[in-house]
Amino acid sequence: MTTNTSSSVLAMRDTGPSPEAQISRDIVKRGVMVAPLFVAVSWLAWGTNGAVSSAYGLLLVLCNFMLAAGIIALAARVSYAVMLGSMLFGYLVRLAIVAFAIFVVRDAAWVDLIALGMTVVVSHIGLLFWEMRYVSASLAFPGVRPVPLTTKEHQ
């Protein structure tokens, strides 16, 4: 005999603190920390246009993370079913927003497409790896720096 749990799953929701919001806050914090580095490298490689494009690309990536986390956090308070739907639909919407944001400025005088594209890809993956390092160290509390063991604890 099987039990139909689909209705209860659809009705389930999570009213607790949202880990996605914490992760995205960490990512934004680190993104702001490394922003001067991205801008400086792009300025060295592509000049002033590259630096401005790099800053714009980094802004896009950070907004994308914040939007994704906000959508999950809000939808999870309604129900898991809404969270599933909003994340899949939100993926399309966020891709469209990023595409629109790049298409709008692609012919602008201050845009260097190579710098913009490289910044979007490198910052997205780099910030995720940086965050993953902390999450994997403390899965339940992302963003908390792991405390090194003392010599006594080792023994």
Next chain:
Amino acid sequence: MEALATIARIAAEAGADPAAEKATAAAATAGYAYGLATLGPGIALGMIFGKAIESMARQPESAGMVRTTMFLGAAFTEALALIGFVAFILLKFA
């Protein structure tokens, strides 16, 4: 097939200049590249969210951990789509 024939015709019209021919072919195929690049992440995101919700339904007490790994996994998967989009932009406009 018709699209491939169009690409071949455009490439043939580009003349003997190999660089122009290459640039024309790259621009013509950029859309296909982006379309293919979004297929994989789309399927993967469906699996990630589906399995995560299944896990949370089975063990609600581990929802925080599941959502953390789900968010990171989804973000990594989205990176593939972003790479495809950047490749499209660079092939088409750069």
